Amino acid sequence: QSPNNASSPAAADRLLGGLLSPEFDEGTCLSRYEALRRWKPSPFPVSPYLVERLRLYEANHRRCGPSTARYREAVAQLESGRNADHAECRYVVWLPIQGLGNRMLSLASTFLYALLTGRVVLVHEPPEMKGLFCEPFPGTSWLLPPDFPYKNGFSASSKESYVTMLENDVVRYVDDSSGAGGGANASALPPYVYLHLEQIQLRLQNHTFCEEDHRVLDMFNWMVLRSDSYFAVALFLMPAYRAELDRMFPAKGSVFHHLGRYLFFPGNRAWGIVERFYDGYLSGADERLGLQVRIVPYMAVPFEIMYEQILRCTQEHGLLPKVTNSSEQPRGLRPSSGGGGRAKVKAVLVVSLKPAYYDKLHSAYYTNATATGEVVAVYQPSHDEDQHSEARAHNERALAEIYLLSFCDRVVTTGWSTFGYVAHALAGLRPWLLTPLDWTKMRADVACVRPSSVEPCLHSPPSLVCRARRDLDPVAHLPFLRHCEDVHAGLKLF
Ligand code: GDP
Numbered sequence: 001q002s003p004n005n006a007s008s009p010a011a012a013d014r015l016l017g018g019l020l021s022p023e024f025d026e027g028t029c030l031s032r033y034e035a036l037r038r039w040k041p042s043p044f045p046v047s048p049y050l051v052e053r054l055r056l057y058e059a060n061h062r063r064c065g066p067s068t069a070r071y072r073e074a075v076a077q078l079e080s081g082r083n084a085d086h087a088e089c090r091y092v093v094w095l096p097i098q099g100l101g102n103r104m105l106s107l108a109s110t111f112l113y114a115l116l117t118g119r120v121v122l123v124h125e126p127p128e129m130k131g132l133f134c135e136p137f138p139g140t141s142w143l144l145p146p147d148f149p150y151k152n153g154f155s156a157s158s159k160e161s162y163v164t165m166l167e168n169d170v171v172r173y174v175d176d177s178s179g180a181g182g183g184a185n186a187s188a189l190p191p192y193v194y195l196h197l198e199q200i201q202l203r204l205q206n207h208t209f210c211e212e213d214h215r216v217l218d219m220f221n222w223m224v225l226r227s228d229s230y231f232a233v234a235l236f237l238m239p240a241y242r243a244e245l246d247r248m249f250p251a252k253g254s255v256f257h258h259l260g261r262y263l264f265f266p267g268n269r270a271w272g273i274v275e276r277f278y279d280g281y282l283s284g285a286d287e288r289l290g291l292q293v294r295i296v297p298y299m300a301v302p303f304e305i306m307y308e309q310i311l312r313c314t315q316e317h318g319l320l321p322k323v324t325n326s327s328e329q330p331r332g333l334r335p336s337s338g339g340g341g342r343a344k345v346k347a348v349l350v351v352s353l354k355p356a357y358y359d360k361l362h363s364a365y366y367t368n369a370t371a372t373g374e375v376v377a378v379y380q381p382s383h384d385e386d387q388h389s390e391a392r393a394h395n396e397r398a399l400a401e402i403y404l405l406s407f408c409d410r411v412v413t414t415g416w417s418t419f420g421y422v423a424h425a426l427a428g429l430r431p432w433l434l435t436p437l438d439w440t441k442m443r444a445d446v447a448c449v450r451p452s453s454v455e456p457c458l459h460s461p462p463s464l465v466c467r468a469r470r471d472l473d474p475v476a477h478l479p480f481l482r483h484c485e486d487v488h489a490g491l492k493l494f
Pocket residue numbers: 098099100101102103293294351352353382384386387388389394395397398399401416417418419420
């Protein structure tokens with residue numbers, strides 16, 4: 001069946017309820033058509049308004065994207081050293097930092113910001129990300145042309161940073177919505193602004209999510225943005241964007257689920273890994289449990305403590321059966337012979353940089369029978385030992401494993417891990433979240449919790465002090481927000 005026949009119901013399903021454009025060539029991105037067969041059906045309907053906005057975004061990206069005359073004009077303006085008064089095309093350039101999970105969260109947030117502000121997203125793709133994701137917009141490219149001059153060397157204190165510009169009086173905010181931008185006319189502004197949204201002691205910089213600041217930011221035709229955070233949540237804190245966000249996401253807890261499925265299809269190399277592993281080890285099982293164990297070097301939980309917590313979590317919640325102390329299967333629990341009976345097979349996908357969790361779990365279920373008679377088959381696709389976000393093949397394995405986790409029926413993930421957040425949010429599953437260790441007791445009293453939604457956590461909310469005096473807790477004021485189960489100061493959509 002042709003993916004171009006968008007009018008039939010089967011084609012609409014194939015396009016994730018209209019989320020995906022029908023105008024793509026299948027061979028260039030196999031995962032766009034194949035992933036859907038392995039995901040469980042989405043628990044969140046896609047709003048027709050979101051679909052409409054995505055198609056409009058795609059048309060605008062085609063008009064303004066790289067290799068268009070409009071793009072060349074905009075770059076000429078940028079190089080002239082001044083911002084333009086009126087520009088037909090406006091851009092936000094995304095720069096990568098940190099690991100893949102952080103990158104996917106910040107890029108999805110940047111795309112949402114672009115949707116809200118009529119900008120075109122351009123992605124700086126360093127060599128380690130080359131071909132990692134398929135192009136998400138038909139008939140154009142989201143890749144920043146390699147000769148773009150401003151992609152390195154930014155930090156919170158850069159003179160191009162919005163907050164530094166405020167401090168140096170290069171820009172001024174106004175506290176009404178006249179759009180006057182502090183009386184400055186747009187053509188008097190520098191040619192671009194850098195927005196720094198990196199977490200600093202679990203906070204984003206002040207003045208990055210205040211309405212009056214966004215009115216000024218809006219006057220710049222070029223923005224360069226660098227973030228490690230899921231700042232999509234912070235966009236919901238600003239009343240000016242709320243009406244649009246409400247229409248795009250009637251279910252607030254589905255933002256990354258939809259945007260992630262729209263934007264991040266693995267390129268054919270990473271997809272090859274996913275398909276081979278899924279079809280070879282997981283597809284034949286009766287049930288699939290994903291177990292993601294993230295040990296960060298600067299807060300390394302000792303192996304035995306983490307292993308005990310995983311066992312507690314999986315057994316308390318009926319995710320894995322207990323083992324007997326014998327290799328022999330108890331009589332009453334043997335599958336009936338004759339009737340072609342076979343035991344139920346539960347595949348456990350262990351995803352971790354370290355091999356030790358897999359080794360011990362595999363050995364336990366290989367050596368001993370289970371108390372339920374189920375067969376538990378434990379697999380781990382790779383164990384690179386250490387993070388190497390600078391290496392392309394390493395990142396391809398990481399993306400493949402995020403996808404493999406997202407194909408599981410149930411997932412156990414590690415608190416604080418953006419890698420885990422992306423996997424369960426893509427799947428649309430609420431995970432069993434392994435709670436952070438209480439270092440004073442060297443134990444997590446509660447082994448794991450079920451989060452309130454499938455959404456990722458924004459670890460580092462912005463300060464909402466803005467120009468008022470009091471810092472408010474937005475959770476007390478907005479019904480669709482919660483604090484995160486693993487990062488208590490963090491915020492998540494619900
Ligand atoms: P976080 O540090 O857990 O929030 O997740 P990030 O994805 O931002 O950074 C961790 C990086 O380490 C990943 O992107 C991978 O490069 C690597 N990594 C961590 N855990 C795994 C894993 O289980 N499998 C693979 N293949 N890579 C991993």
